[in-house]
Amino acid sequence: MAGLMPGELSHHGTSDGNSGKSSIEKQEESLGRWYMSRKEIEEHSPSRKDGIDLKKETYLRKSYCTFLQDLGMRLKVPQVTIATAIIFCHRFFLRQSHAKNDRRTIATVCMFLAGKVEETPRPLKDVILVSYEIIHKKDPAAAQRIKQKEVYEQQKELILLGERVVLATLGFDLNVQHPYKPLVEAIKKFNVAKNALAQVAWNFVNDGLRTSLCLQFKPHHIAAGAIFLAAKFLKVKLPSDGEKVWWQEFDVTPRQLEEVSNQMLELYEQNRLPPAQGSEVEGSAGGTRAASKAPTANEDQASKQISSQAPQHSSAERTVVPQRGTENQSNDGSAEMGSDITDHNLDIRESQNSEQLTQQDNKREVSNRSKSGTERDQDRMVGTKEGAEVGRRDESALNNPGSNVVRNLERREGPLGHSPNEAIKIDKDKLKALAALGKKRKEQRGEMALKKDVMDEDDLIERELEDGIELAVEDEKNKRERRQNWSKPDGENHHGENHEETRDGRHLSMKGQFQKDMDEDNAEEGEMIDDASSSLNNRKRRMGSPPGRQPEMKKRLDSSYHNDLAE
Amino acid sequence: MDHSKKVADRYLKREVLGEGTYGVVYKAIDTHTGQTVAIKKIRLGKRKEGVNFTALREIKLLKELKDPNIVELIDAFPHKGNLHLVFEFMETDLEAVIRDRNIFLSPGDTKSYLQMTLKGLAYCHKKWVLHRDMKPNNLLIGSNGQLKLADFGLARMFGSPDRRFTHQVFARWYRAPELLFGAKQYGPGVDVWAAGCIFAELLLRRPFLQGTSDIDQLGKIFSAFGIPTAPQWPDMVYLPDYVEYQYVLAPPLRSLFPMATDDALDLLSKMFTYDPKTRISVHQALEHRYFSSAPLPSDPDKLPRPAPKRESRVSDFNSQEGPTILSPPRKSRRVMPGRDGFEGNSLQADKVDASFGDFRQTTDDNTGKNESAPMSVDFSIFGLKPPNRPTINSADRSYLKRKLDLEFQ
Numbered sequence: 001m002a003g004l005m006p007g008e009l010s011h012h013g014t015s016d017g018n019s020g021k022s023s024i025e026k027q028e029e030s031l032g033r034w035y036m037s038r039k040e041i042e043e044h045s046p047s048r049k050d051g052i053d054l055k056k057e058t059y060l061r062k063s064y065c066t067f068l069q070d071l072g073m074r075l076k077v078p079q080v081t082i083a084t085a086i087i088f089c090h091r092f093f094l095r096q097s098h099a100k101n102d103r104r105t106i107a108t109v110c111m112f113l114a115g116k117v118e119e120t121p122r123p124l125k126d127v128i129l130v131s132y133e134i135i136h137k138k139d140p141a142a143a144q145r146i147k148q149k150e151v152y153e154q155q156k157e158l159i160l161l162g163e164r165v166v167l168a169t170l171g172f173d174l175n176v177q178h179p180y181k182p183l184v185e186a187i188k189k190f191n192v193a194k195n196a197l198a199q200v201a202w203n204f205v206n207d208g209l210r211t212s213l214c215l216q217f218k219p220h221h222i223a224a225g226a227i228f229l230a231a232k233f234l235k236v237k238l239p240s241d242g243e244k245v246w247w248q249e250f251d252v253t254p255r256q257l258e259e260v261s262n263q264m265l266e267l268y269e270q271n272r273l274p275p276a277q278g279s280e281v282e283g284s285a286g287g288t289r290a291a292s293k294a295p296t297a298n299e300d301q302a303s304k305q306i307s308s309q310a311p312q313h314s315s316a317e318r319t320v321v322p323q324r325g326t327e328n329q330s331n332d333g334s335a336e337m338g339s340d341i342t343d344h345n346l347d348i349r350e351s352q353n354s355e356q357l358t359q360q361d362n363k364r365e366v367s368n369r370s371k372s373g374t375e376r377d378q379d380r381m382v383g384t385k386e387g388a389e390v391g392r393r394d395e396s397a398l399n400n401p402g403s404n405v406v407r408n409l410e411r412r413e414g415p416l417g418h419s420p421n422e423a424i425k426i427d428k429d430k431l432k433a434l435a436a437l438g439k440k441r442k443e444q445r446g447e448m449a450l451k452k453d454v455m456d457e458d459d460l461i462e463r464e465l466e467d468g469i470e471l472a473v474e475d476e477k478n479k480r481e482r483r484q485n486w487s488k489p490d491g492e493n494h495h496g497e498n499h500e501e502t503r504d505g506r507h508l509s510m511k512g513q514f515q516k517d518m519d520e521d522n523a524e525e526g527e528m529i530d531d532a533s534s535s536l537n538n539r540k541r542r543m544g545s546p547p548g549r550q551p552e553m554k555k556r557l558d559s560s561y562h563n564d565l566a567e
Numbered sequence: 568m569d570h571s572k573k574v575a576d577r578y579l580k581r582e583v584l585g586e587g588t589y590g591v592v593y594k595a596i597d598t599h600t601g602q603t604v605a606i607k608k609i610r611l612g613k614r615k616e617g618v619n620f621t622a623l624r625e626i627k628l629l630k631e632l633k634d635p636n637i638v639e640l641i642d643a644f645p646h647k648g649n650l651h652l653v654f655e656f657m658e659t660d661l662e663a664v665i666r667d668r669n670i671f672l673s674p675g676d677t678k679s680y681l682q683m684t685l686k687g688l689a690y691c692h693k694k695w696v697l698h699r700d701m702k703p704n705n706l707l708i709g710s711n712g713q714l715k716l717a718d719f720g721l722a723r724m725f726g727s728p729d730r731r732f733t734h735q736v737f738a739r740w741y742r743a744p745e746l747l748f749g750a751k752q753y754g755p756g757v758d759v760w761a762a763g764c765i766f767a768e769l770l771l772r773r774p775f776l777q778g779t780s781d782i783d784q785l786g787k788i789f790s791a792f793g794i795p796t797a798p799q800w801p802d803m804v805y806l807p808d809y810v811e812y813q814y815v816l817a818p819p820l821r822s823l824f825p826m827a828t829d830d831a832l833d834l835l836s837k838m839f840t841y842d843p844k845t846r847i848s849v850h851q852a853l854e855h856r857y858f859s860s861a862p863l864p865s866d867p868d869k870l871p872r873p874a875p876k877r878e879s880r881v882s883d884f885n886s887q888e889g890p891t892i893l894s895p896p897r898k899s900r901r902v903m904p905g906r907d908g909f910e911g912n913s914l915q916a917d918k919v920d921a922s923f924g925d926f927r928q929t930t931d932d933n934t935g936k937n938e939s940a941p942m943s944v945d946f947s948i949f950g951l952k953p954p955n956r957p958t959i960n961s962a963d964r965s966y967l968k969r970k971l972d973l974e975f976q
Contacts, residue, residue, distance in 0.1 A: 117623055
């Protein structure tokens with residue numbers, strides 16, 4: 001842990017001069033203040049000044065997201081309300097430190113507020129009781145304690161005061177857009193596996209809420225990333241009309257698509273080792289382990305790319321996985337090598353050395369990459385950086401310079417063709433992944449059938465573990481797919497122009513469709529529910545509660561109201 | 568709360584402009600910009616459910632609605648246990664213009680006010696927002712003559728399937744018949760009906776359909792436009808609170824609005840179409856030939872202003888007091904709604920005479936006086952002055968409050 005301090009200090013020393021955005025409209029300014037780059041979010045968070053490092057903050061973010069998902073499901077609010085509450089919470093901690101604001105109190109306030117904002121209000125009493133139960137779920141006496149008037153009134157004052165603080169911190173920006181709507185609108189236009197695709201993409205959107213993606217990208221960008229990942233997961237090829245690629249309808253650039261997809265996948269990488277329950281110290285340790293894996297994974301992939309022979313590549317992949325498992329289980333985190341020393345073990349050692357270098361000095365890491373990387377790797381890294389720049393400029397709507405940079409990128413990426421060998425690799429991997437997914441699906445169905453209780457934090461983490469294992473396989477394929485995208489430089493500008501022409505039309509048709517397809521929407525939701533897993537099935541059922549249930553809920557709430565009157 | 572104190576100190580408080588359901592509205596100066604603003608102070612205090620539902624709704628929607636004909640929400644901040652909403656300051660409202668007998672509204676003036684009303688409403692509907700409280704004193708008028716929609720505390724997003732809304736919205740005189748029949752699923756037509764009532768009020772210079780209860784409101788609607796027939800409004804019998812009324816033949820619209828042009832009558836009839844599905848939309852209304860035929864709508868900055876008296880200068884966002892109608896009681900000519908035959912003709916004559924009476928009064932030097940009258944009294948019998956303009960009355964309000972607090976969609 002001491003070794004990390006110098007790196008962090010150097011990070012703090014870095015100053016990023018991205019200030020001085022000027023917007024024409026107030027509305028743009030209002031929206032703009034809630035979007036910033038990942039670097040800004042990670043390096044300039046208010047929590048950083050109070051000694052909370054990135055790893056702990058990431059853990060805290062997931063913690064309050066899990067809490068809000070649970071709270072929302074118990075209060076029986078729609079997913080949109082839960083999503084709004086999560087975004088309120090993200091934005092709050094973009095401006096306020098975790099050290100001075102208990103995350104669960106703030107999360108409770110955000111749920112109470114989101115309920116009112118999204119026209120799904122829940123009585124304050126219900127919000128407080130359910131929240132208190134979740135926070136103190138391991139304390140048998142808590143359920144009784146909250147019913148004491150003194151304890152309840154104290155919680156109530158805390159929430160009411162918190163509401164004002166949250167509203168002021170949010171600048172009263174209560175309009176929140178979500179990826180769900182653009183996601184559903186887009187998938188309607190596809191003719192392939194609509195329901196399965198929508199369901200999996202919906203899952204990716206929900207999981208992505210636990211990251212800071214919604215503070216970096218607009219809802220339609222996130223929707224595009226979710227559809228992209230869902231298609232990979234389901235091995236569905238998304239349609240292209242002639243030369244037009246599906247994601248161009250989203251007004252999203254390849255770099256944005258790549259960035260969103262990568263960050264969603266990071267969620268599953270980091271969650272292979274669940275954070276330990278209990279004290280904050282253990283949580284922080286878990287975060288440390290999770291974060292330390294990311295560079296390891298990157299180095300492994302780099303070493304894989306170095307080896308040029310397919311058979312060794314495949315065998316390396318097989319042997320690396322159990323090694324990682326061993327590494328994860330050991331307490332001190334040091335790997336125990338088998339007696340059989342092979343080239344692959346040497347690769348693992350090299351990655352460990354790189355990891356240590358990463359911890360010590362960023363500059364050395366950069367130089368190390370340049371030494372070990374081939375010329376192709378260098379080109380790829382350069383492309384990635386420029387892609388990030390393009391993404392930022394696109395966000396700020398500087399079209400002309402962006403398009404110029406894009407053209408340069410297109411030229412550079414041209415030479416990166418795919419050899420017949422790589423095509424063969426993709427096919428083999430697909431077959432393996434398909435078999436693995438088949439097994440996973442069977443296991444998941446069995447497990448889902450057993451689980452009937454509302455999922456708590458542990459269950460959600462287990463599900464993430466399963467998803468992570470599956471998606472690790474997908475990760476590699478995504479990289480190859482991205483190369484394919486880069487190898488299509490021609491006509492992008494042309495497609496962009498077409499897109500601008502059709503944008504207004506699409507919006508108009510979207511509104512019209514939205515009204516006309518009311519019945520169709522209901523039917524589709526029903527179909528999605530049929531295909532969904534049992535847990536999501538429950539969620540869907542709650543979201544679109546049948547008419548029979550509403551009177552019941554109304555009665556319950558009315559009785560609650562009458563109780564309030566009695567008080 | 569150092570931040571909120573700094574924000575509050577930015578605004579230099581001036582006189583009180585009015586008091587509404589949820590708090591006081593007062594005039595202030597923004598010391599940073601020199602701009603005059605109106606600050607609506609919403610009491611939080613011991614609120615049982617935290618920040619008021621309607622305040623959050625107003626903030627959320629007004630942050631989304633930016634249009635020349637919609638009042639601008641400049642800022643919002645909590646201070647001393649209250650929530651403060653900062654609006655652009657507006658000199659007066661349409662109600663003050665209508666009831667000011669010193670003001671003569673030319674046909675172009677009337678056209679201009681209606682056009683600005685419909686433009687603001689068109690923007691709302693384009694953004695999938697129902698206003699649900701359209702009435703003259705929620706139509707504010709700035710120093711440049713621009714008319715802007717205000718008070719979005721009852722506004723609502725629409726367009727989602729199966730969203731059920733409360734029917735207890737709008738002040739009664741502006742409530743559409745489907746709402747009076749208890750409809751829970753409705754759309755922008757309810758705002759169009761209210762805008763039609765405002766149009767009629769501009770023409771008559773008095774409120775058009777002054778019902779004293781929901782039943783009475785329906786009665787007055789049917790007296791003016793006739794009992795709706797099944798071909799006119801096929802779905803009406805399925806509405807929750809539908810009741811059958813005795814048949815009344817519709818009098819000619821011109822008899823109700825003798826001063827109006829043919830184009831105006833045509834637009835009015837389309838705005839007062841019974842069936843919400845066939846009622847004209849705001850967008851279509853703005854394209855009606857009424858607005859393109861001569862005389863064209865007056866320029867906003869040339870519209871007449873109310874006299875600069877202290878009383879009429881008050882711009883009340885949530886007024887609960889309406890104007891006193893100054894037309895003298897005509898007991899012998901007043902006819903109860905629902906009767907037909909010879910008495911129906913008498914009703915028509917009474918309307919015509921009332922209209923002429925209003926015209927004569929434009930030369931009087933009287934300003935509106937606020938005198939309360941019991942809502943339940945039938946002024947035509949006792950010769951008392953007609954009741955005040957209703958907002959949502961106490962029973963409606965408590966019901967509405969209960970609905971808003973507990974309703975979930």
